[in-house]
Structures are given as C-alpha cells and as structure tokens.
Amino acid sequence: MADDAEKPPVDTKDGRDYRETVFLPDTPFPMRAGLPQKEPQILARWAELDLYKAMRAERQRAGAPLFVLHDGPPYANGAIHIGHALQKTLKDFVVRSRFLLGYDVDFVPGWDCHGLPIEWKIEEELRSQGRRKDEVSKAEFRTRCREYAAHWIDVQREGFKRLGVIGDWENRYATMDYGSEAAIVAEFHKFVASGQLYRGSKPVMWSPVERTALADAEVEYHDHVSPTIWVKFPVTEGSDATRGASVVIWTTTPWTIPANRAISYNPDIAYSVYEVEAMEQGLEFEPWARPGDRLIVADKLAADVMAAAKVAKHRRVEAVDCQGMECEHPLANLDSHYRFAVPLLAGDHVTDDAGTGFVHTAPGHGADDYLVWLAHGHREIPDTVDPDGAYYPHVALFGGLKVLETDGKKAGKFGPANGAVMEKLIEAGRLLARGRLEHSYPHSWRSKAPVIFRNTPQWFIRMDEPVDTKELGGRTLREAALEAIEATTFYPAGGKNRIRSMVESRPDWLISRQRAWGAPLAMFVDKETGQPLHDPEVDKRIVDAIRAEGADAWFNRPVTDFLGSHDPDRYEKVEDILDVWFDSGSTHAFTLENRAHTRWPADLYLEGSDQHRGWFQSSLLESSGTRGRAPYDAILTHGFTMDENGEKMSKSKGNVVDPEQVIKDNGAEIIRLWAAMIDYSDDSRIGKTVLQTTSDAYRKLRNTVRYMLGALSDYTADEAVELEQMPPLERYVLHRLWELDAQVRDAYARYAFQDVIRPVLEFCQDDLSALFFDIRKDSLYCDRPDDLGRRAARTVMDAVFERLTAWLSPLIPFTTEEAWTTRYPDAHSNCLRVIPTTPADWRNDAEAERWAKVKAVIAHVTGELEVKRREKAIGSALDAEVGVSLADAADLAAFEGLDPAEVFRTSAAAVALAGDMSAAVHVLDHAKCERCWRRLPEVGPPKFLCERCDNAVEAWDAKRANGAHGKASA
C-alpha cells in the first residue's frame, strides 16, 4: 500500500513500526466498483468464453435436468425502457439461478415483429417522404417493415445484453423469420383443418384511418367530443295514446342514423307521452319543437329531454307500453329507401341513466344493437359504411360521405357524415335538439384516431364448438383452455383467477386483419360455399413456400403454385393477415419444438401481469386449440414500474427512469440488485432515492466481499481446520451458512429473489460485519499465521466466500465474477458453478442458541461502554475491562468456552452469575501493546508488546530472515 515516503513516522516507544508485522487485509478488489466501466469488461470476457453456450455444454455433459424458460417477445419497436429492464432481469435471475441449482437451462430470447405499430411507423416515414401509402407496393412496404423491425431487434438485443442477460442471443427467434412465419401459418392451418375457424359477420371495432378491424387489445379509451342529437321517430303502430306522437332517441353518432333499423327500450323503465306546452323565449335560433308536439320518453329523463329541446313548459299525458310499437324512420319522408318499419325491441342494455330511455339501434354499428337485433329474429345486417369509413354508394342521401377523415392533417377528425345527417334530419323535421358531449370513446391504440363499429366479414376461432380432434377430444376450446389453466401453477397464485375469469367470458377469437405486415391467413375459400379449402397438399405447398421465401410468397406467387390441380376460378385467395396475438401465441411452436436441447411445454412463462389478457392467453388458446393443453407448466407475473411517488412514468411528466442512463450512472448491477430487492409481483417504484438506497445496499455487499478477499489473500486449503477443532464462533457461522443454504435454494426454486437477497444482506451485516469480522479482526491481524484460531477463522471465511459468490451470482453476476476472478485469476467463470453443497454437520442448533444469548449480552455491554464513551472515560473498547453479571444461569453457560474479552472486543472481561444483568466498565491503565493495541498487564517498560504479539513478531522476523516472503501488509 504505502511506500516508504508515505509511511507515517515511527512513534512507538521501542522505536519499531509494528505495522509491517500486522496481517492487514490485502486485495486489489477496489472498494469502489466503477461498475459502468467494469461491467463492459466482464461482458467482453463472457463473450469471449461464449458463456451461455459453455454453461449449457457443461451441464449437458453432467447429464443435468433441463429447464425451459420461454421468452415472451417484446415488440421490436423502440428503445428499451425500465419495464423491459425489470422483466429481462427477472428472466435472467431465473436462468442463472436454475443453472446455479444444477439445471441445463434453455432460454431463447425473441421478438414480436408484425403488426400495426410497425406498419404505422412505416406509413409515417412514407408520409414524411411525401409518398402515399398506395403508391408503394405491398412487397416494398413489407420489406420496409421487416428492415425496421430488424433494426430495433439489434438495438434491444444490445440493451438486454448490457444488463448481463444471458441466453441464446445468436439463435434468437423473431416472429418475422421465414421459419417462424411458416410455423405460424402451419398452426393456422391446424385451426382450419379442425373446423375451429369460421367466417362471421358482425360489428367489430374498425379504424377507418388504418383501414382495419381492431381487436379489443388494440383499442384504448380517451375523452372525445361528439355531437349529440335527439331525434324523433313518428309512431306508426301503437296504442291510441301514442297516435301522432314520436319516440325520441338520443345518440352521439348521428352518422349511424341511415343504418337505423330499430329502437330498443327496457320493459323495466316507465315511459310516457309528454306534450310540449310552451317553448323558451328569446332563443337565438328557431327551435325544432313546437307547442302541441307529443314526445315519448322515459319518465325519469323527461325533464332533461325537454330542457335540451328548449321546452319551457310541458305536461305528462299518459303512460306508454312500448311492446309491439313501430315507428317510421326519421328520413322516411325524404327518400323512399328509408320507408320501412322501425320496430321497438326490448333489451337489457337500455338504461335510464342518460339520454331518453330509448336506444337507437343500428345492427351494423354496435355490439348491443347487433345482439338485440339477432335476438328478435332478424338476420339481415345492413352494410352502410365501407372500409374507409365512407357511406357506400347505395346509401340514399349520403353515398360517399365520410364518417371520419382518413388522410392528411385532418385524419381522425369527423368527416362530413355527421353534419349531413343532421341537416337532413332538420330538413325532414325530425331533429328535436342537438348538442356536444365529451365522453370516453374508443380509439386506436396506435393512430390515436377514433374508431367506429362497423359490420364486416371476419374470421374467428370458435370458443364453444366441440372439437373432434385427438388433442381436444370433443372438448370446446374454452373447456380445454380452462382445464389447462387449472393445471398451471401461477406465481403469484392470484393470476389463476384473473386469467380464468377472462377466458370464461371472452368472445370468439377474431384473428383476421385487413393489413399488410403480418403472417397471412394463407388459405383458399370456395366461392360457392364460402368454406375454406381443406387439402393437406395445398397447405404443405403454402408452408414450404413461406419457409423458403417468407410470407411474401403468399402474396407474390401465383395461386396456381399452391392450388395444384384445384380450379383457380373456383377459389378466392384470402389476403387478410393474422392478428399479431396469433403470432405471439405460436412462439412456443417454433421455439420449443424442432430445436435441440429444449422441450415442449416450457417450465415457465414470465411476463408483466397485463399479459393475462395478452401473451399468456394467446399462447393458451393457440396451444389448447392445437395441442389440447397450455405450452407452459407455470406462469410468473410481475407488476409495473412506477416513478418514485408511485405514479405512472410519462414523458410529459418528466419522471421517466431510463435504464441506459442508470447503467451509465450506477451500472447494470444496481438495476439488478433493485430488481432483486423489490416485491416484483406488485408494482414497484424506481427513482433517485430508490437507486441511492440500492447503491448503499450494494456497497455493503461489496465491502463484505472485499474484506474476505483481503483477509483470505494468502489462504490455501493446507491451512484449513477441521470442524471439530473450530471455536464456537466459527461453528456458529458455519451453522448460519447451513441455514442460509436451505433458504437460498428454496427461495430460488420459488423465484422468490427477495428471500435470497434479504437474508444474505442481513447475514452480511449482523453475523459477518458486526460479529464475526469484528471479533476476528484481532486474530486475523495479530495472531501467528499458524495459530489454530486464526486458521479456523480463515477456513470459515473461505467457506463464506465460496457460498456468497455462488448464492449471489444470479442476482449480481458482475460483482461475483469480479470477486471470483480476483481470487482465482485462472479459474473458469463463476457463472459456471453449481451451488456448493453444505455439509449436514454444519448444522449446530446449540451454537445458534448460544449466540442468540451472547448477542443479547453483547448488546447490553456495548450499551454500558457507550455510556463511558459519552463520559469521555474511554474511546476504544480496548481501553476498558468489563465485569458482567448475568442473572440467568443459561446466559452464563452460553459463555462456556468463550473468551468474554474477545466477544466484547475489550482488553479484558469476565462474566459471573449474580443478581440482575449488569456490566461494570473499568478503565484500564495498563500500557497498550504496540502491535495489537490491547491494554494488558504484561505490557509495560521494558516490554512494549504483549506475549502473543512478541511471539508473533519473532515468527515474522524469523520467516523474513529465511527469505520466505511472508506476505503480511504488502
């Protein structure tokens, strides 16, 4: 350490500096880690070793059992965020801890590549280059999407690797790989072949801006201002009371009026005819209602409706029974196309919370509308709006008008349809009132544009049809999936309820999308029957072509390449693409099957808790439909990462914690330690304070390891002491190792990383730093190297080091690797180790009991020493001698075989049985031993050293004289 120039002046009484004879800790392992710089060096070393492959090879040689963690694919779009970091870190804990427990672990990271978000980005790019979407060929468009996804795979992969995440990065999977696309299509064919697929026609969420149907998961709700209209439907059939009256409906979607076919009411709601008596005065416009008008509304809402219509005075005429009533369409008097009966239909979905108590029903534009329409025996669903959200030409009065703008800056804003409908309603004399309303409205998660309900033909997978395959055995998909859920272990257990209730109630799986970037529903449909073509030969040609050329083959090749002898004129080629959830639901098929050294099903899927509706479920359905069970045995979920105050991170709030920045400032190891310390099953917080706390915990661990490295600098196995020769303290520490060994194994087996790090941290603090190291410091520094006690202490320290570096290696692999290679520069990587076995005879309940008692006495003694210290009577505890009285004979017995002075770290001490527990502190006036600083009676002129040190120095001098380079303080 210090060279001669820096050596402090010798001021000992006999003129010798004994410092050089003291065995101080000696290690190049720095106190300050410099993680941001050191981690890349360690990563480089791992890369050189091809660590993951080496780990697998070593386990496979040993015939280790296989453990499969199947990676849920992040979307290849954008840089990684703290949520990714947490998730991949947790996965790495699983991978490394299973290796540690002796498994051969298969982990193939993957990416989700298809789908709307990437298409959207590419469309944006095109727009910014001034190119229109339809100027670009589908092939070019798909190529650009592919390049875009490939770019982000690279970026994210480097980010994940920087966190220390190990896995088969070279053979990562991607849903856009040709082999993956072929496998996805092959999975799709299984659904077709087993009759689980059908073409349905029902209103789905449709985004005109993106020209596609959206799944529920692709829709988000935002506040949105809509026009609201109150519309009169003149009664044509009804009781006498209703003659000349109009049913009033209220809607926020005027554009659906042309598609109106019915009015829904609720039989439990009271309705009446109301007569308008007087209008408000001084209005700035001519009101649409007049005195004498008769309106039918729910009683509870009558006042609201009248207020909206600017009616100053009205009276209730009489109650109305809506059953069997019919009205005419409000546009009937403008165009004959609207001259049809509009029946009133009873429906539960109608409430009297708002509106008029009647619901305008357009079966092609709402789920409730559709269901109530079907429930009353109607089959024909009017198609009024085309894929661009414009009225079809056949729609009278409005043909060609757009509901939403789909191009340019106005994309997502309302088009002319609403206005035109309102104008015509006014012209027809059927508009009662209008206004504006801000409400929660569905929007596309990607374009943020509003969506509409639109009746479209789509492909669905049935949930409730018995399937007669050998995998399903006559069960429905829902039944098979629910059974699979029961057979799955959930961490935490609550996940089972959550996914079960979702699967119980979910609708059929809508899998078709009218988009370009994805795996196709590669099949032919008989134009006559509408049924998909079943021909294994055709399917094989399709899958082979996609495996060779990617999904583009389906779009680019002539149909005759696939159809073979089938008549091309008879079949329609389906060009829809699959829901991206179908892709991700199929990852098990192309990652866990037909690969070496893996297994289907996976032992574990690990994702955020939002994936109960996402990947866990898509995988469950896909696998249940094709294989009759889930592709996993267990599911582990983690919560979300919030900012320091428990609030959601967002760019606008400026509270985003960027993992890259944390790595730069603190190191990936700090993110890992944070992930290890939190209760990941719940939402967790990260921010400045949390990172500071984590860094402090890290320092504690690091210094513990560093101290051991220093104390063990010249230790070899030759020095080891047998258990029988160990002093009580050493036996106690070994007992703690025995205890922790079981805890650590159990915690890793349960993925309870907190239950590894917390007990280990407490062990480092309470048992090592404050007890073992502090007590043994004297022996380590001052005893002769061949002293049995010193050797025992180092033997135990060696055992502690072996275990700490193993136990913590899954969590903080950089630091454990650094420690390991510091001690064993030529050894293989620490990561390759299997958790050290712990001899059963280390268990020592008697020592555990003893030290619990001794610790209590120590606490009492330090309390008394603290009193003297405050009185300035002593400084160091070595200035004192304590006489301890113990009330309990058992406490006294606990000191049997112990040197109380050693335990209390004083120069002298005695324990005795007497009265209450107390400790008397005497200030010693003996001279200090110049070497070990203890105040002992034997020290004093002419002797400046205690006997122990005298002897130790003699041995040290002799060794030096013999030319042996005894390594004390360097």
Place this chain on the structure above:
RNA sequence: GGGCCUGUAGCUCAGUUGGUUAGAGCACACGCCUGAUAAGCGUGAGGUCGGCAGUUCGAGUCUGCCUGGGCCCA
C-alpha cells in the same frame, strides 16, 4: 362503471394459526475507531401498521364500508 391486485418508519422489506412496549437493513443525527478508511463499530431518533366501523378479553393480522394507487375490461 365491472373484475383482479395493492397501501407497515424517508427508501426497500419482515411480521408464523389474531396474543405482551410493531421489527430489520439502508438513509438520518450523534459518538467511537483511524490497521476494511469515500470503509468499520456503536448509540439514538423516526411508525395513530391508508381511514372509519365492527367481531373479540385482545386486531397490523378477521369482517364490512370508505379512500389512494395499479393492471385488465367497459
């Protein structure tokens, strides 16, 4: 609005089947050491266990309601 989950010291977490003055580590204050030194040891302060109401001899722990937060859905 519905389903599921969640709220213990500044931070991260323990608190077994309800049972004495609610614990730990870190941070903080103060002190010791100066041979782990941007380290180590000790002492101390800090909590109406989200709130209210019940059950009970006794509730952080059980029940109900309310409230904050989250995920999913509408």
